[in-house]
Structures are given as C-alpha cells and as structure tokens.
Amino acid sequence: MDSSRSTARRGRGLVSVVALVLILGVAAARAESPKQRTPTRVSSPARTTVRFLGADPIGPLAQVSRGRLASPPKGACRRWGTKGSRWRKLDILGRVVGIVRVKAREYYHYTRCYELRMTRHEHLPGPGLYVDARAPYVPPKAERWEPDAKALRALERIAAARQRGIANLVPSQRVPFAKRSFFFVWSKSGTRYAVVGGVSLLVLVADRAGWRVVFERKPPRMRSSDRGHALLSVTDMDADGRPEIVVRHRENGGEWYGDFTISLRPDGTWLHLEPGIFGSTA
Numbered sequence: 001m002d003s004s005r006s007t008a009r010r011g012r013g014l015v016s017v018v019a020l021v022l023i024l025g026v027a028a029a030r031a032e033s034p035k036q037r038t039p040t041r042v043s044s045p046a047r048t049t050v051r052f053l054g055a056d057p058i059g060p061l062a063q064v065s066r067g068r069l070a071s072p073p074k075g076a077c078r079r080w081g082t083k084g085s086r087w088r089k090l091d092i093l094g095r096v097v098g099i100v101r102v103k104a105r106e107y108y109h110y111t112r113c114y115e116l117r118m119t120r121h122e123h124l125p126g127p128g129l130y131v132d133a134r135a136p137y138v139p140p141k142a143e144r145w146e147p148d149a150k151a152l153r154a155l156e157r158i159a160a161a162r163q164r165g166i167a168n169l170v171p172s173q174r175v176p177f178a179k180r181s182f183f184f185v186w187s188k189s190g191t192r193y194a195v196v197g198g199v200s201l202l203v204l205v206a207d208r209a210g211w212r213v214v215f216e217r218k219p220p221r222m223r224s225s226d227r228g229h230a231l232l233s234v235t236d237m238d239a240d241g242r243p244e245i246v247v248r249h250r251e252n253g254g255e256w257y258g259d260f261t262i263s264l265r266p267d268g269t270w271l272h273l274e275p276g277i278f279g280s281t282a
Contacts, residue, residue: 054259055128060276072276077113086133091126094235141187
C-alpha cells in the first residue's frame with residue numbers, strides 16, 4: 001500500500017514537471033516571436049472626403065470626394081466644423097502653417113448658416129484657408145516669381161483694358177496694381193501665372209509671346225470695387241497636379257462677400273466652384 005502511494009506521488013510529480021516544462025516553453029516562444037497585432041485599416045485617399053473652409057466667413061469652401069472636386073453639399077454650413085474639430089491652416093501657396101481648432105459657432109438667421117471662430121487664427125501667418133486635419137493633404141509645389149519691369153507694364157495695360165467699363169462703386173478704396181497682382185510658378189508644369197484682382201478677376205500665363213489670358217470673371221452687373229476680387233491662396237485640393245486658385249469676393253460695394261474656387265481642368269479650361277456659405281452686411 002505504501003509502495004502504491006509512493007508510486008502515485010511520483011506519477012503526479014512527473015506530470016507536474018512535464019506541465020511546468022510545457023508552460024515555460026510556451027512562454028519562451030511568445031517572448032521570442034513578435035507580438036501579433038490586428039492590422040490597422042487605413043483609409044484610401046480616393047475614398048476619403050477632404051473638406052476645405054474659406055476665410056471670410058469661415059465656413060464650407062469646397063470638398064473632394066472619391067477624387068472629385070466639387071462645391072460643398074447643401075446644408076454644409078450647418079454641419080461642417082463641429083466645436084473642437086481640428087483644421088490645418090494654409091498660407092497663400094497652400095503650405096501648412098499650423099493647426100487650429102473650432103472654438104465657437106455663431107448662427108446667422110439671415111444666411112441660415114453657422115460662421116466658425118478658430119483658436120490661434122490670428123497668431124498664424126496666411127490669409128486663412130483651412131483643410132480638415134484628419135484628411136490627407138499634400139501641399140503643392142508652387143513658388144513665387146516676379147516678372148521684369150517690361151512684362152509688368154504690359155500686364156498692367158492688359159488688365160486696364162479688360163477692366164475698363166466696370167464701374168468702381170467705392171473709388172475711395174482704390175488698391176494699387178502691385179497689391180492687386182500675384183505671381184506664382186506651378187513647378188510640375190513650369191507654368192508661370194499672374195492673378196490680377198480688383199473690379200474683376202484675371203488669370204494669365206506668361207510665355208515667349210507675352211501674356212495670355214486663360215480665365216476671366218467679370219461682375220454680372222459690371223459694377224464692383226478694387227476690393228471686389230483678391231487672391232486668397234493657390235493649392236491643389238484634389239491632388240491631380242493642377243492648380244486651384246481660391247479668391248475672396250465682395251459683391252458690389254461689399255454687401256455680400258465670400259470665397260470661391262477656380263480649378264484647372266485637363267482640357268485647359270477652368271471650373272468655377274461656388275462656396276457653401278456667404279457673408280452679408282445686411
């Protein structure tokens with residue numbers, strides 16, 4: 001009987017040793033092999049909606065959905081920009097200068113839209129174009145350039161001829177030509193652009209033959225002011241390698257105002273995109 005108990009104890013001891021060896025072996029194998037993690041699902045840029053906000057008033061400007069650039073959908077000015085949401089602020093060449101947050105939303109009954117207020121807005125450079133911080137965005141390769149004095153004089157003559165006949169409703173707010181014009185090179189194509197604002201909007205390209213007008217927008221009633229059109233930013237919203245130009249617009253003497261976008265299409269024409277919000281002095 002004693003011998004059988006002793007045999008049983010030895011058997012249980014052997015089982016315990018084997019179990020301990022197995023446990024230690026599993027632990028060692030786990031320590032040697034890398035920890036397996038569930039892969040993180042990354043949204044494809046083509047399937048991600050990228051939203052842009054204009055500067056004045058701060059609200060829906062444009063969106064890119066499935067790679068297609070378009071105006072904001074109806075009602076976007078009541079849905080976009082929740083309090084606390086994060087946005088990248090862009091400069092005049094579409095480069096990111098910092099991150100801001102929506103600190104307040106103010107509802108205006110006249111426009112039936114919320115106008116947004118940002119943190120750190122005034123402390124960062126740039127005119128005030130914003131892109132959703134959660135969405136993919138690549139700044140364009142664009143640089144400033146300056147035409148020579150002869151080319152500048154030729155450009156000013158072309159602009160004066162094109163803008164002649166448009167009534168300036170606020171002559172006291174005259175803006176010098178140098179402050180109404182902006183020049184940039186689109187690095188991918190090497191194209192040199194001039195954007196001229198004022199009572200109308202002109203986009204021109206410089207080549208060996210001189211200046212060529214590629215886009216023009218005149219006010220419907222042929223009346224505006226020198227502050228009627230002003231460049232806000234140059235960027236590439238849909239990452240197609242062609243420029244988008246964002247413009248600040250004041251209607252007539254400034255009763256209505258907002259920002260709009262023009263986008264260069266593959267056929268060389270420009271698409272005009274209306275924003276999802278306008279401001280009013282009414």
